[in-house]
Structure formats: structure tokens, C-alpha cells
Amino acid sequence: MNSLASTTGPVLIVGTGLLGASIGLGLRSLDVPVWLQDASPTAVALARDVGAGQIRGPEHTDPALVIIAAPPDVTADLITEALREFPGAVVTDVASVKGVLLEELREVEGLDLRRYVGSHPMAGRERAGAAAATSELFAGRPWVIAAHPEVDPAAVRTVRHLAADLDASPVHLEPVEHDEAVALVSHLPQMMASLVAGRLVGAAPEALALSGQGLRDVTRIAASDARLWAAIITGNAAAVHDGLRAVRADLDEVITALERAATEGPLAEGAAGAVSALIGAGNEGAGRIPGKHGGARRHYAEVTVLVPDEPGELGRLFTEIGQIGVNIEDFAMEHSPKQKVGMAIVSVLPDAAGRLERDLGDRGWRVVAP
Amino acid sequence: MNSLASTTGPVLIVGTGLLGASIGLGLRSLDVPVWLQDASPTAVALARDVGAGQIRGPEHTDPALVIIAAPPDVTADLITEALREFPGAVVTDVASVKGVLLEELREVEGLDLRRYVGSHPMAGRERAGAAAATSELFAGRPWVIAAHPEVDPAAVRTVRHLAADLDASPVHLEPVEHDEAVALVSHLPQMMASLVAGRLVGAAPEALALSGQGLRDVTRIAASDARLWAAIITGNAAAVHDGLRAVRADLDEVITALERAATEGPLAEGAAGAVSALIGAGNEGAGRIPGKHGGARRHYAEVTVLVPDEPGELGRLFTEIGQIGVNIEDFAMEHSPKQKVGMAIVSVLPDAAGRLERDLGDRGWRVVAP
Numbered sequence: 001m002n003s004l005a006s007t008t009g010p011v012l013i014v015g016t017g018l019l020g021a022s023i024g025l026g027l028r029s030l031d032v033p034v035w036l037q038d039a040s041p042t043a044v045a046l047a048r049d050v051g052a053g054q055i056r057g058p059e060h061t062d063p064a065l066v067i068i069a070a071p072p073d074v075t076a077d078l079i080t081e082a083l084r085e086f087p088g089a090v091v092t093d094v095a096s097v098k099g100v101l102l103e104e105l106r107e108v109e110g111l112d113l114r115r116y117v118g119s120h121p122m123a124g125r126e127r128a129g130a131a132a133a134t135s136e137l138f139a140g141r142p143w144v145i146a147a148h149p150e151v152d153p154a155a156v157r158t159v160r161h162l163a164a165d166l167d168a169s170p171v172h173l174e175p176v177e178h179d180e181a182v183a184l185v186s187h188l189p190q191m192m193a194s195l196v197a198g199r200l201v202g203a204a205p206e207a208l209a210l211s212g213q214g215l216r217d218v219t220r221i222a223a224s225d226a227r228l229w230a231a232i233i234t235g236n237a238a239a240v241h242d243g244l245r246a247v248r249a250d251l252d253e254v255i256t257a258l259e260r261a262a263t264e265g266p267l268a269e270g271a272a273g274a275v276s277a278l279i280g281a282g283n284e285g286a287g288r289i290p291g292k293h294g295g296a297r298r299h300y301a302e303v304t305v306l307v308p309d310e311p312g313e314l315g316r317l318f319t320e321i322g323q324i325g326v327n328i329e330d331f332a333m334e335h336s337p338k339q340k341v342g343m344a345i346v347s348v349l350p351d352a353a354g355r356l357e358r359d360l361g362d363r364g365w366r367v368v369a370p
Numbered sequence: 371m372n373s374l375a376s377t378t379g380p381v382l383i384v385g386t387g388l389l390g391a392s393i394g395l396g397l398r399s400l401d402v403p404v405w406l407q408d409a410s411p412t413a414v415a416l417a418r419d420v421g422a423g424q425i426r427g428p429e430h431t432d433p434a435l436v437i438i439a440a441p442p443d444v445t446a447d448l449i450t451e452a453l454r455e456f457p458g459a460v461v462t463d464v465a466s467v468k469g470v471l472l473e474e475l476r477e478v479e480g481l482d483l484r485r486y487v488g489s490h491p492m493a494g495r496e497r498a499g500a501a502a503a504t505s506e507l508f509a510g511r512p513w514v515i516a517a518h519p520e521v522d523p524a525a526v527r528t529v530r531h532l533a534a535d536l537d538a539s540p541v542h543l544e545p546v547e548h549d550e551a552v553a554l555v556s557h558l559p560q561m562m563a564s565l566v567a568g569r570l571v572g573a574a575p576e577a578l579a580l581s582g583q584g585l586r587d588v589t590r591i592a593a594s595d596a597r598l599w600a601a602i603i604t605g606n607a608a609a610v611h612d613g614l615r616a617v618r619a620d621l622d623e624v625i626t627a628l629e630r631a632a633t634e635g636p637l638a639e640g641a642a643g644a645v646s647a648l649i650g651a652g653n654e655g656a657g658r659i660p661g662k663h664g665g666a667r668r669h670y671a672e673v674t675v676l677v678p679d680e681p682g683e684l685g686r687l688f689t690e691i692g693q694i695g696v697n698i699e700d701f702a703m704e705h706s707p708k709q710k711v712g713m714a715i716v717s718v719l720p721d722a723a724g725r726l727e728r729d730l731g732d733r734g735w736r737v738v739a740p
Contacts, residue, residue: 073636122580136738139676140713142580173576181577184569189588191624192566194652195617196559201655206543207551210492210512211659214591218559219659221584222652230646237631237641244625247565248618254561255614261607266443271607276600282564282592285571289581289589306509314701315692322685331684331703343510368506 005030006161012037012056012063012089014078016047019094019121020069021133024052026166029135035060039070047130062086065158068093072235076104083111090155091116092162097235098146099176114152117159118175120144120182121168128225136167143168146175183239190221190229191244197222254278300329301353305344306366317344317365324359326352343368375400376531382407382426382433382459384448386417389464389491390439391503394422396536399505405430409440417500432456435528438463442605446474453481460528462489467605468516469546484522487529488545490514490552491538498598506537513538516545553609560591560599561614567592624648670699671723675714676736687714687735694729696722713738 010033013020024034024047034053038044048055066082066089068075075095082091095101098118105111123141143163147156163170173181197219200208233240257274266272307313321328330347348356357367380403383390394404394417404423408414418425436452436459438445445465452461465471468488475481493511513533517526533540543551567589570578603610627644636642677683691698700717718726727737 122582134738136676136736139736139738144580171576171579177574177576181574181580184573184577185581185585188569189566189585191648192562193584193588194649195620196562197653197655198620198648198651199554199558199613199616199655200658201651203554203655203658204547204551206541206547207554208658208660209541210514210551211555212492214563215555215559216659217587217590218563219652219656220587222649222656224649224653226646226649226653229649230642231636233628233645234631234636234638234641237628237636237638241625241628241632243569244621244628246569248621248625250565250568251614251618251621255611255618258603258607258611258614261604262611266601266604266607268604271604272600275603276596278561278568279564279592279594279596279599281568281571282589283567283594283596285567285569285573286589286592288570288573288578289586290578306506312692312697314698315688318685318688319692322682322689327682328684331701333701366506366509368504368509 005032005165007032007158007165008064009033010035010060010063010065011053012060012066012082012086013053014038014066014068014082015070016043016052016130017069018124018128018130018132018137020067021047021050021052021130022123022135022137023067023069023094023162023166025050025133025135026138028053030165032165035063043130047133050130050133052130052133063089065089065162066091067162068095072097072101072231076101076108079105079116080108080111083113083116087112089115090158092119092159094119094121095235096120096182096232097179098144099174099179100235100238102146102148102175113148114150115155117151117155118146118148118178119159119163120146120178121163121166122186123168128228138163138166138168141168142171144171144173144178146173146178148175179236179239180242183236183243187233187236187240188243188247190224191233191240192247193219193222194224250278250281300347301350303346303348303353303356303360304368305346305360306368307342307344309342314342314344320360320363320365321346321356324356326356375402375535377402377528377535378434379403380405380430380433380435381423382430382436382452382456383423384408384436384438384452385440386414386422386500387439388494388498388500388502388507390437391417391420391422391500392493392505392507393437393439393464393532393536395420395503395505396508398423400535402535405433413500417503420500420503422500422503433459435459435532436461437532438465442467442471442601446471446478449475449486450478450481453483453486457482459485460525461486462529462532464489464491465605466490466552466602467549468514469544469549470605470608472516472518472545483518484520485525487521487525488516488518488548489529489533490516490548491533491536492556493538498595508533508536508538511538512541514541514543514548516543516548518545549606549609550612553606553613557603557606557610558613558617560594561603561610562617563589563592564594620648620651670717671720673716673718673723673726673730674738675716675730676738677712677714679712684712684714690730690733690735691716691726694726696726 012035014037016038027034035056036044036047036053037056068078072095075093121143123137257271260268261271332345382405384407386408397404405426406414406417406423407426438448442465491513493507627641630638631641702715
């Protein structure tokens with residue numbers, strides 16, 4: 001028991017990779033007792049060494065909460081084992097697929113699913129393993145709680161407390177809705193980014209020299225780990241498949257229209273209309289993505305400033321913007337090909353843009369886009 | 371004549387939208403004489419008023435260089451007229467398609483194409499028209515010079531000087547190569563971003579609440595102007611069509627594999643392999659995009675810091691990083707859904723990351739990803 005956390009514990013974490021060890025670190029920082037277990041003795045020792053909890057011993061027999069944080073293909077078996085071994089515990093998992101998993105569990109005879117609540121913290125890093133773990137991994141991130149109809153409400157509360165203790169934002173979704181949602185906002189964009197980047201494999205260096213920020217943005221996540229994503233995508237195959245088929249239908253339409261334009265010229269009947277409809281739908285869809293802090297997207301004015309690539313220059317820019325008294329709402333860097341200069345794109349409230357441009361210009365900065 | 375620019379002038383700019391007016395502003399800042407012409411009297415007056423040059427009068431009969439900066443569908447006709455009207459001038463254009471345009475020009479009888487050099491400055495803004503023009507629009511951007519075999523080398527030099535005077539980086543490409551290159555690095559990513567964003571039109575708000583930075587990056591350019599892009603894409607229909615067909619072939623393979631996984635389960639033969647091959651190709655392609663300053667991509671370490679969304683906090687972070695003495699190589703902001711806190715992702719040389727994390731922690735910052 002402790003006074004800092006809503007989670008009482010003891011908590012048994014099965015699987016001590018990045019997610020498991022990060023949960024352990026977060027709970028330990030709130031003084032919750034944590035036991036660690038992993039198929040790999042090295043992995044569990046590493047998690048202990050970074051401070052994620054103590055290695056589970058024979059005396060640790062009665063956890064209040066079990067968190068399965070193992071690879072997706074063994075998660076169902078580990079949930080089953082945990083529900084049987086610990087009849088007093090709530091059991092959850094952090095796998096990225098929820099509906100498919102629940103289906104698998106329903107097929108196991110005599111399993112008490114009232115104590116099971118699937119969950120999915122939407123957090124990750126480019127590095128894997130307990131060595132990359134951090135108690136702040138979930139701070140500010142959505143944590144999906146995918147309760148099924150027959151679950152005990154007290155079990156849902158337990159998982160909600162866990163998410164809150166780790167500073168995540170709980171989001172409630174049905175398991176199948178969750179799988180469709182992540183297919184749409186995560187798995188589909190990943191596949192499309194990889195498809196675009198894959199086309200660059202055979203490209204001429206001269207063509208690649210024309211790459212701009214648009215291509216860089218679209219393909220940033222194409223650098224993701226292939227083995228991990230093969231497991232994620234095949235684990236959610238049905239929902240991703242549906243999404244990709246819908247994309248192909250849209251793609252087919254525009255391919256047909258462009259075929260006509262390639263033969264008959266740019267003014268071929270229907271060509272401009274088909275492309276414009278595609279881009280227009282994209283405008284509408286992009287406008288629906290929640291903006292900063294989950295609120296409606298705000299419109300900011302962008303002020304672009306050329307910044308020499310020298311130590312301290314970016315810091316000086318920020319200091320001077322502070323002196324001018326304008327709040328920076330968002331910020332991004334863009335780099336010029338072959339020039340030792342970066343473009344700092346500073347988003348500010350539209351009212352403040354004119355003053356910022358003028359004052360930065362007065363101070364000797366090169367403002368690119370007034 | 372003047373001593374600041376390599377371009378001697380007088381320069382006649384036909385079409386005074388964003389690009390034409392920005393070229394005029396840049397040349398005027400170097401004291402090059404500029405004459406402006408546009409089908410719209412309002413547009414040409416606006417360009418004059420922002421300082422892009424003087425409106426062409428009857429006495430302006432002998433330009434050294436003519437720049438056609440009109441919409442793509444009238445560019446060929448305007449190039450033809452200029453070559454006939456000014457037998458002593460070099461003529462260029464700034465349209466986003468080069469091979470198709472040259473083909474059109476070759477079909478015009480008796481045209482002296484030795485004085486014509488197609489070019490394509492890879493610059494633009496979200497706002498259009500002379501009101502958004504800036505002499506810095508081309509600074510640090512690639513400017514493609516698409517010379518054809520029968521061109522006069524002196525004409526190529528003239529256009530190269532123009533690009534250099536405007537601080538752009540000249541890139542030499544054959545006209546057809548240019549069209550294939552922009553299809554690959556610009557038009558194809560635009561279509562794919564729009565396809566992903568288009569899928570969000572009917573999505574549930576709960577699904578959109580799970581949107582992360584990956585989706586935001588992939589769909590950022592989906593906010594582009596539909597009418598403008600319809601003209602760009604249909605103008606380069608053949609090359610974009612080829613690119614989209616290649617994407618569809620890759621897509622078909624993974625759809626077939628996922629169909630099997632959706633029926634037989636995630637371990638269905640070939641499913642993981644197909645997804646992994648797609649992501650792997652994406653890894654390779656993304657790795658070929660030139661990085662900062664056009665050099666090989668460098669690997670930086672990322673330090674993520676939670677920044678309260680209050681005036682001055684981002685400035686304070688930068689000031690303190692400056693005090694710690696670490697150079698910021700790159701920087702991005704990521705926003706947490708529903709929380710009044712942003713994540714500042716600071717890229718630094720790998721050697722400096724440990725020290726930066728420790729020192730920022732000591733100063734009271736919450737470092738998310740050590």
C-alpha cells in the first residue's frame with residue numbers, strides 16, 4: 001500500500017521489454033511493489049537493474065494486478081495462464097491488437113474473463129528493450145482501455161488507475177473498434193509511408209536531390225522496424241486488409257483517370273476532376289485530425305526564418321522571440337539542400353505574425369516567408 | 371548593367387503570381403531592370419506595388435531574358451510567342467513539368483529552341499499571388515535546369531546565373547528525367563498522403579483521438595490546394611501514372627498476403643514475409659533521401675523534454691541548452707492529446723546526449739526519453 005498511487009499492487013509484470021520495464025519504472029517511482037518475470041533471465045535482470053522492480057521469487061504468489069507485456073503472438077497464452085494461476089488478480093495486457101486477442105481468449109474453455117481487461121498504451125520508441133525504458137514513456141499518451149461486455153467494472157477501474165498513475169490519457173473503446181481505429185490511424189499510414197519510400201530504392205541520385213520536406217514528412221515512419229511491424233500488421237490483418245482495399249479502390253479511380261490524361265493530354269475528360277476529388281477528400285480528412293492538446297485544430301500563422309547552422313544560433317533566435325514577447329505555438333526545422341543554413345518555421349497566433357516578422361527583420365534575421 | 375548580379379537584364383517576367391513576383395523582387399534587390407506583364411491588369415499592378423519591377427510599356431522591346439511564370443496550361447503558347455517576338459532573348463519558364471512541355475514546343479513549326487531552356491524552381495508557399503511574394507522564396511531551394519540537346523550553352527548559363535542570383539541551388543536534369551523525378555519525390559507522395567487522409571473522412575472521433583505524430587507527418591501535405599494539384603498531376607500524367615501503377619503492384623501483393631492472414635491467422639504462410647518485405651524496402655528507400663544540407667543522412671540522438679505550454683517556456687529550454695553548451699542539430703515539437711504540455715524533441719550529436727539529459731534533469735526539466 002502507498003499514498004502516491006491509485007494502483008495498490010503488488011503488480012506482476014510478465015515480459016520486461018521496453019513497455020513492461022517502463023511500466024515497472026513508473027510504478028516504482030510511486031512506491032508500488034512490482035515483481036518482474038520474463039522468459040529471458042538476462043532481460044529480467046536488466047529490467048531489475050534499471051529499477052523496474054524485483055525479480056519474481058517463489059514467495060510472490062498473490063499479485064493484485066498482472067500485466068502481460070510480451071510479444072503479441074504469445075500474449076493470449078500468457079493471459080490464460082495468469083487468469084488460472086492467480087484467481088484473485090485482475091489481468092491486463094498491452095498488445096496492439098484487442099478484438100482478435102479477445103476472440104482467441106473466448107475459445108479457451110472455462111476462462112474467467114470477468115477479471116480480464118485488454119488495454120493498449122499508444123507509446124513507443126525507436127529503441128527497444130529495458131535499457132530504453134523510462135517512467136515517462138506514457139506521459140500524455142492515449143492509453144486505450146478495451147473492455148468487453150462481461151467484464152467486472154472493478155477490473156476496468158484497476159486498469160484505469162494504472163493508466164492514470166503513469167500520466168497517460170485513458171480512452172475507452174470496444175475491442176473491435178480499437179482494432180479498426182489503429183488500422184486507420186497507425187497501421188495504414190505505416191504501410192503507405194513504406195510504399196512511397198519503397199519506390200525510392202531504384203531512384204537516381206539526381207532525382208533524390210529534389211527531395212523536399214513533403215517527402216521527408218510522408219516517409220519519416222518508413223524507417224520503422226520490419227520484424228516488429230510484420231507482427232503488428234499480421235496480428236490485425238482483417239482490419240488492415242479492409243483499409244488497404246478501400247485505398248486501392250480510390251487508387252484505381254485515379255489511375256484510370258491519369259491513363260486517359262497520359263494518352264489524350266491534361267485536359268482529358270474526367271482527369272482533373274478525379275485528381276481534384278482525391279486531393280479534396282484528403283483536405284477534409286486531414287482537417288479532422290485533432291490538433292494540439294486534442295482540441296480542434298487551430299490556425300496559426302507561420303513565420304520562416306533562415307538560421308545559420310552554427311552553435312547557439314537557434315538558441316539566440318528563441319531568446320530574441322522571447323524578448324519580442326511573442327509566444328511560440330509550434331515549431332519545426334527544415335533544412336536546405338547543400339546549404340549550411342536551416343529554416344526555422346515558427347507558428348504563432350495570426351495577430352502576432354506581422355509584429356514578429358518586422359521585429360526579427362529589424363534585429364537582422366532573414367525572414368523568408370512574410 | 372549592374373555589379374551585384376550575374377544576370378544583366380533587362381528581364382521580362384510574364385505572369386506575376388507568387389513565383390513571377392518573387393523572381394522580380396529578388397532581381398530588383400540586385401538592381402536588375404525588370405519589366406512585368408500579366409493577362410490580369412490587377413495582378414501586374416499588385417506585383418509592381420510590392421516592388422517586383424515596372425509594368426512593361428511600349429518602349430520595352432528588347433529584353434535579354436524572358437521568364438514565363440504563367441499557369442502550366444498556357445506556358446507553351448507564351449514561350450512560343452516570346453521566342454518569336456524577341457529574337458535576341460533567352461526564354462525560360464518555371465512550370466513544374468518539363469518533358470511534356472518540350473514535346474509540345476517541338477511540334478510548333480520554325481521555333482528557335484536553341485534560345486529556350488526549361489527550368490523549375492522547387493519552391494512554393496501555402497499562399498498564392500504577388501501579395502505573398504518574397505525575394506527569399508528560392509533561397510537554398512533546388513532550381514532544376516532542364517536543358518535539351520540542341521540548346522545554346524550560353525542560354526543555359528543565363529538561366530544558371532538567374533538561379534544563382536536568387537540564392538537557389540542549380541540542379542541539371544534532362545527534361546524527361548525531371549518529370550520522372552518530380553513524380554517520384556513530389557507528386558506520388560502528395561497522392562499517397564491524400565489517399566491516407568481521405569480514409570479519415572468517415573472515421574469515428576474516438577478513432578481520430580488515437581492519432582499520433584506518425585499520422586500527422588504522413589498527412590501534413592494532404593492539406594494542399596486541390597485545383598492547383600489537379601493541374602500539376604494531370605500535367606505530368608504519364609510519369610505519375612507509372613509511379614502509381616508500381617505502387618498498386620506492391621499494394622496488391624500485401625493485400626493478398628493479408629487476406630490469407632485475415633482468414634488463417636497471423637502465422638499464415640507468406641503473410642509476415644510480405645509485410646516485412648514491404649517495410650524493409652521502405653527502410654532502404656527512406657535511407658536514400660539526402661539529409662540535412664544534401665549530405666549523407668547523419669544519425670543524431672534524440673532527447674525528448676516535456677515543455678509546459680506557457681509563454682517563454684520553449685525559449686527558456688533553448689537558452690538553458692545553450693548554457694549547457696550543446697549544439698542543437700534538429701528540433702521538432704510533438705503535442706500530447708488533451709494535455710497542456712508539449713514534447714520538444716531535440717536532436718544532438720550522440721556523444722552529447724547523455725550530458726544534455728543529465729544537465730536538463732538537474733535543472734528541473736522532465737526528460738522523457740533518456
